[in-house]
Amino acid sequence: MSLEQGLTRPRFRLPATLRNPMAVVGASIILLWILVAAVISHIWPVDPLAQNFDRLLPPGAAHWFGTDQLGRDVLSRTLAGSQTSLPLSLLLVVCAMILGGSLGAIAGYFGKAIDETIMRIADLVFAFPTIILAMVIAAALGPSLTNAVIAMLIVSWPSYARVMRSLVIGARGSEYVIAGRLMGSGAFTSLWRDILPNVLAPLLVLATLDVGTAILLLSGLSFLGLGAVPPTPDWGAMVSDGVQQFSSWWIAVFPGLAILSVVLAFNFLGDAWRDSLDPRTADAVQGRAI
Amino acid sequence: MTIKRRGAAIMSAVAALSMLAVSGCSSGSSSNTNTGSSSSVVVDSSFDLKTADPAREFETTGAIVAHALYESLLTFNGDDVTKPVDGLASYKISDDAKVVTLTMKAGHTFSDGTPVTVDDAVFSLERVQGIKGNPSFLLDGVKVAKVDDHTLTLTSAHANPALPFILPNGALGIVNSKVVKANGGTTDANDKAEAFLNKTSAGSGPYQLESYDVASQVVFTANTKYTGSEKPGHGRVVLRNVAGPTQKLNIQAGDSQVALDLNPDQAKEVQGGDLKTISGASPYMIFLLMNQNQAVNKFTSNQDFMTAVRRGIDYGKIVSLAGTGAVQPGGVIPSLFVGALKSDPSNSFDATAAKASLAKSGYSGEEIPLNFPNDITVQGLELQSIAASVQAQLKTIGINVKLAPQPVATELDAYRGGKESIGLWYWGPDYPDPADYLVFTPGQLVGLRAGWAANASPSITALANKAQAATGNDARQAAYEDLQRAMNKTGPFIPLLQPAKNVVTAGTISSVSLNPVWTIDLAGIK
Numbered sequence: 004m005s006l007e008q009g010l011t012r013p014r015f016r017l018p019a020t021l022r023n024p025m026a027v028v029g030a031s032i033i034l035l036w037i038l039v040a041a042v043i044s045h046i047w048p049v050d051p052l053a054q055n056f057d058r059l060l061p062p063g064a065a066h067w068f069g070t071d072q073l074g075r076d077v078l079s080r081t082l083a084g085s086q087t088s089l090p091l092s093l094l095l096v097v098c099a100m101i102l103g104g105s106l107g108a109i110a111g112y113f114g115k116a117i118d119e120t121i122m123r124i125a126d127l128v129f130a131f132p133t134i135i136l137a138m139v140i141a142a143a144l145g146p147s148l149t150n151a152v153i154a155m156l157i158v159s160w161p162s163y164a165r166v167m168r169s170l171v172i173g174a175r176g177s178e179y180v181i182a183g184r185l186m187g188s189g190a191f192t193s194l195w196r197d198i199l200p201n202v203l204a205p206l207l208v209l210a211t212l213d214v215g216t217a218i219l220l221l222s223g224l225s226f227l228g229l230g231a232v233p234p235t236p237d238w239g240a241m242v243s244d245g246v247q248q249f250s251s252w253w254i255a256v257f258p259g260l261a262i263l264s265v266v267l268a269f270n271f272l273g274d275a276w277r278d279s280l281d282p283r284t285a286d287a288v289q290g291r292a293i
Numbered sequence: 294m295t296i297k298r299r300g301a302a303i304m305s306a307v308a309a310l311s312m313l314a315v316s317g318c319s320s321g322s323s324s325n326t327n328t329g330s331s332s333s334v335v336v337d338s339s340f341d342l343k344t345a346d347p348a349r350e351f352e353t354t355g356a357i358v359a360h361a362l363y364e365s366l367l368t369f370n371g372d373d374v375t376k377p378v379d380g381l382a383s384y385k386i387s388d389d390a391k392v393v394t395l396t397m398k399a400g401h402t403f404s405d406g407t408p409v410t411v412d413d414a415v416f417s418l419e420r421v422q423g424i425k426g427n428p429s430f431l432l433d434g435v436k437v438a439k440v441d442d443h444t445l446t447l448t449s450a451h452a453n454p455a456l457p458f459i460l461p462n463g464a465l466g467i468v469n470s471k472v473v474k475a476n477g478g479t480t481d482a483n484d485k486a487e488a489f490l491n492k493t494s495a496g497s498g499p500y501q502l503e504s505y506d507v508a509s510q511v512v513f514t515a516n517t518k519y520t521g522s523e524k525p526g527h528g529r530v531v532l533r534n535v536a537g538p539t540q541k542l543n544i545q546a547g548d549s550q551v552a553l554d555l556n557p558d559q560a561k562e563v564q565g566g567d568l569k570t571i572s573g574a575s576p577y578m579i580f581l582l583m584n585q586n587q588a589v590n591k592f593t594s595n596q597d598f599m600t601a602v603r604r605g606i607d608y609g610k611i612v613s614l615a616g617t618g619a620v621q622p623g624g625v626i627p628s629l630f631v632g633a634l635k636s637d638p639s640n641s642f643d644a645t646a647a648k649a650s651l652a653k654s655g656y657s658g659e660e661i662p663l664n665f666p667n668d669i670t671v672q673g674l675e676l677q678s679i680a681a682s683v684q685a686q687l688k689t690i691g692i693n694v695k696l697a698p699q700p701v702a703t704e705l706d707a708y709r710g711g712k713e714s715i716g717l718w719y720w721g722p723d724y725p726d727p728a729d730y731l732v733f734t735p736g737q738l739v740g741l742r743a744g745w746a747a748n749a750s751p752s753i754t755a756l757a758n759k760a761q762a763a764t765g766n767d768a769r770q771a772a773y774e775d776l777q778r779a780m781n782k783t784g785p786f787i788p789l790l791q792p793a794k795n796v797v798t799a800g801t802i803s804s805v806s807l808n809p810v811w812t813i814d815l816a817g818i819k
Contacts, residue, residue, distance in 0.1 A: 053685075054682060054685045058614070072614070073614070073678055145699065228698060233680070234696065249538040
């Protein structure tokens with residue numbers, strides 16, 4: 004492509020984030036799964052709950068992913084599993100980001116006793132291993148997807164709060180914030196209009212990277228029988244079923260691969276996004292000196 | 294087995310899993326499989342072991358150990374638990390079934406060479422009662438008395454025709470009273486002999502304790518003073534704690550000769566080659582309960598609704614989930630015991646009849662919760678699979694069941710408190726006698742868990758009392774059959790299946806002797 008062409012014709016330019024091949028792979032996989040969750044799993048001809056087939060059939064022409072211990076089609080269950088895992092993980096991350104971000108912003112902006120109170124509560128949650136605390140909460144509330152999400156929300160907001168607090172502390176002394184205060188804006192207006200747009204990007208990156216963790220955590224709770232209630236198809240619960248059927252590998256492997264693909268995809272995307280926002284890490288990752 | 298001990302079984306399953314690594318490391322242990330008295334055999338089992346003291350054990354693994362080390366006054370022949378036979382003694386039961394007279398047989402000796410006497414028998418039974426441990430209830434209300442140097446009597450206040458079926462239990466094994474007394478043994482709660490009996494056996498059984506590790510393995514050596522008719526097939530037996538999936542790998546690799554805990558699918562996978570699988574019905578009975586308490590659920594207490602559920606379940610399909618060897622019991626009493634019902638048309642699948650009953654019940658699609666513990670397996674079969682299957686079947690006749698699983702520790706409270714609308718549980722026998730199943734009648738332990746109050750069904754209560762009082766095998770059989778037929782018509786329990794017990798043996802083993810009470814007779818491994 005000549006320089007002339009480039010100058011004369013306005014071109015479509017990919018967002019900086021997506022110029023990384025890994026990001027393209029990640030985004031494609033995520034799009035594919037969103038398509039599966041929103042459309043394909045609904046129109047798929049085999050009912051994921053029907054127990055009409057022979058038990059424990061290995062993958063073959065009739066059942067590409069085989070059948071499970073109750074004679075259900077593993078392929079249709081894996082597809083249907085995306086309807087629980089994806090929306091709930093996204094919902095969780097958004098809720099955790101809003102809750103943790105708000106508390107972190109308040110803590111960072113106001114400081115003093117408010118900061119101490121909020122951050123010590125966050126430390127309290129950090130003091131426990133995530134999955135153990137989530138298990139305890141989910142077990143106390145009873146197994147259901149709603150309760151699993153509540154349990155995970157309780158354990159995942161503090162990381163957002165910490166990041167947000169440090170960003171807000173950095174930004175609140177900036178000239179533009181002080182200028183805004185001098186012009187008469189209140190604390191929350193200042194946070195909302197002056198600070199938030201300048202600190203949101205790192206938080207979004209953290210959230211993207213966290214979607215993978217959220218899917219794993221949700222699958223973990225379902226694996227332990229504390230998440231999805233049977234017979235709802237859920238990847239974690241399916242892996243758990245597969246573990247009971249040690250040598251019918253297909254029951255656990257396919258939902259396991261589904262989890263792997265989504266988690267990897269979100270990590271690719273998150274990494275790329277982080278790199279595009281902070282070129283220094285991109286250089287470091289690619290082995291160039293800073 | 295009452296539910297109290299089941300929690301322990303789960304804990305020990307967890308322990309068994311954590312022992313995986315250990316057993317994996319020790320799997321190189323020598324396992325010479327030549328037959329003869331010097332040979333040894335390795336048996337893999339997933340442990341729920343707590344003690345080797347017979348008066349304190351009431352676990353599955355404990356029963357295997359106790360049966361190998363101690364002889365009991367009466368015993369069973371092979372796997373036939375419908376007829377107690379002579380062990381250390383012969384027995385006679387009075388016509389009113391209140392007095393069992395036991396006459397000691399001469400010629401039995403303990404591993405130290407001293408003869409087994411009537412004093413040893415009296416001491417052993419009184420010790421079980423006095424310690425007030427898990428098996429003490431077996432002899433509740435029974436008075437043990439020495440009559441002369443060869444005879445003792447067991448006297449119950451009420452008719453107790455189940456007693457001869459209770460006596461073969463390993464917990465009632467006869468210990469060497471002199472040795473046990475010398476090591477702190479008493480017949481009250483101050484007994485201190487457990488630590489001794491965990492190191493050294495003091496019995497007249499075919500084996501002696503060589504080493505005992507409650508978490509990993511128990512090693513037995515043949516008792517050279519054993520005078521029983523059937524000599525042990527191997528001089529040394531190693532009973533190892535190994536989880537199910539690893540048992541499968543071990544037996545395939547030739548690392549063990551007997552695997553006790555393969556689930557039906559695992560057992561199916563090892564077929565072919567020279568491994569042999571013995572499948573039979575286990576004595577565990579998995580059932581549904583429908584709460585009779587109106588306040589808990591107005592539908593499950595409705596007779597037409599209950600009939601609809603009973604006829605709407607495809608029993609054949611559920612039994613097939615459990616693989617070869619599983620059966621559908623005719624009533625609450627498992628197929629292996631006296632009093633078992635072969636089959637009953639009340640508990641059979643008929644979608645048309647089910648729909649007709651459902652139409653009469655006034656039910657119109659309301660959600661009915663089905664509660665069950667989701668972390669329990671019975672002989673390798675997950676209750677969750679059965680629940681999901683029942684749900685799908687009832688959906689086709691129009692009943693909207695919602696699965697409500699909980700960890701067993703949480704769900705037990707709801708079960709014991711009689712708060713479940715429909716519950717899915719299982720019952721393991723305390724002893725192989727139909728009297729153990731009277732707890733399913735109105736106002737009794739399990740009956741109350743289904744909201745079945747004492748005055749709920751006078752006709753069934755009358756049949757239960759009649760069955761309890763019946764003496765003689767034929768009369769008892771008939772009375773318990775009548776009781777179960779009546780319960781299948783109007784009662785809250787739907788017996789679904791007895792899962793299979795699968796034992797896989799290596800080609801070098803020609804025969805094993807299984808039994809619902811002590812699982813496997815280690816001396817019978819030939």
